[in-house]
Amino acid sequence: MPGSMILDSAQSLTLRPAPPFDFAGTVFKPSHFPSSxxxxxAGIYRQTMRWGGEVLGLRLEDVGNATQPAVRLTVFxxxxxxxxxxxxxxxxxxxxxGLDRDLAPFHTALAGDELLGPVLARRGGMRVSAGxxxxxxxxxxxxxxxxxxxxxxxxxxxxxxxxxxxxxxxxVELSAFWPPEALAAAPEExxxxxxxxxxxxxxxxxxxxxxxxxxDEAVLRTLTKxxxxxxxxxxxxxxxxxxxxxxxxxxxxxxxxxxxxxWEQKIYSRLLFGEALVPPERILAEAxxxxxxxxxxxxxxxxxxxxxxxxxxxxxxxEELIRL
DNA sequence: CATCAGGGCCCTG
DNA sequence: CAGGGCCCTGAT
Numbered sequence: 001m002p003g004s005m006i007l008d009s010a011q012s013l014t015l016r017p018a019p020p021f022d023f024a025g026t027v028f029k030p031s032h033f034p035s036s037x038x039x040x041x042a043g044i045y046r047q048t049m050r051w052g053g054e055v056l057g058l059r060l061e062d063v064g065n066a067t068q069p070a071v072r073l074t075v076f077x078x079x080x081x082x083x084x085x086x087x088x089x090x091x092x093x094x095x096x097x098g099l100d101r102d103l104a105p106f107h108t109a110l111a112g113d114e115l116l117g118p119v120l121a122r123r124g125g126m127r128v129s130a131g132x133x134x135x136x137x138x139x140x141x142x143x144x145x146x147x148x149x150x151x152x153x154x155x156x157x158x159x160x161x162x163x164x165x166x167x168x169x170x171x172v173e174l175s176a177f178w179p180p181e182a183l184a185a186a187p188e189e190x191x192x193x194x195x196x197x198x199x200x201x202x203x204x205x206x207x208x209x210x211x212x213x214x215x216d217e218a219v220l221r222t223l224t225k226x227x228x229x230x231x232x233x234x235x236x237x238x239x240x241x242x243x244x245x246x247x248x249x250x251x252x253x254x255x256x257x258x259x260x261x262x263w264e265q266k267i268y269s270r271l272l273f274g275e276a277l278v279p280p281e282r283i284l285a286e287a288x289x290x291x292x293x294x295x296x297x298x299x300x301x302x303x304x305x306x307x308x309x310x311x312x313x314x315x316x317x318x319e320e321l322i323r324l
Numbered sequence: 325c326a327t328c329a330g331g332g333c334c335c336t337g
Numbered sequence: 338c339a340g341g342g343c344c345c346t347g348a349t
Binding site for chain 1: 342343344345346347348
């Protein structure tokens with residue numbers, strides 16, 4: 001990998017999400033596998049972002065309070081962005097981190113929920129967020145398939161090392177994603193050398209779909225959930241599990257809980273029923289009954305809250321499920 | 325040493 | 338719609 005690029009131009013602006021807002025719960029999802037393109041420490045979130053052919057460095061910091069939430073966004077770049085480009089980046093960041101959404105109706109509807117109420121009191125205002133792009137998200141879904149977390153992390157880092165970049169800014173050095181063209185052009189055997197196995201084919205085909213312009217995220221954002229789901233399932237390597245993640249984390253459909261993969265099944269079995277393993281249909285039915293159109297958002301709150309608790313004080317049964 | 329499942333999905337019959 | 342196969346690892 002070439003040396004890291006220095007991003008020494010910094011431009012800042014302030015984003016103002018509607019209350020309630022939880023900064024930490026929004027930028028850092030403890031249930032996600034760690035990856036070197038992002039980091040959260042001492043109340044500051046940093047991640048790289050490939051944007052318009054450039055690698056940018058983002059820094060997000062909480063500068064608000066309960067009644068007037070505010071996020072200071074600083075965009076680091078090799079050369080300063082134009083005012084329009086900076087505004088476009090800010091709008092994209094606001095979208096990716098759900099800062100353009102209002103969770104007040106969700107809170108009003110479910111503050112009295114037996115399971116969710118206490119979680120909302122602790123972590124109320126946590127947004128649904130995915131820092132990565134629509135192309136990058138399926139990459140992370142693909143390295144999760146049929147793999148334990150340890151292997152997922154290795155595959156992801158091997159891909160960063162071979163095809164990504166390194167960016168130094170704001171006192172840190174982080175990895176950055178590659179443009180889809182880079183993987184679309186890579187020989188399958190080169191990818192296999194990174195020990196991604198059968199995923200090599202998937203990664204190439206997805207990269208090709210994005211580099212050819214066949215996918216237009218702006219158009220996808222305007223589709224209904226069902227139509228969007230149909231289109232996303234057309235992406236090679238995206239099946240029922242990945243499409244749920246996409247609908248929820250990238251497109252912010254708060255009701256995208258119609259399928260439960262095995263790992264989630266185990267965790268929600270404990271959370272909702274206090275049992276080791278409950279059939280997925282029963283979990284889905286219970287979520288629909290309790291939370292209706294908010295079912296995935298509510299489930300996400302319970303899920304992340306559990307991982308926050310686990311960080312503070314390890315939970316044995318969860319420890320076993322997070323097999324590194 | 326062999327076997328198997330893992331935070332799926334594709335393809336075939 | 339069911340089930341085999343897929344890369345590689347770590348657990349058994």
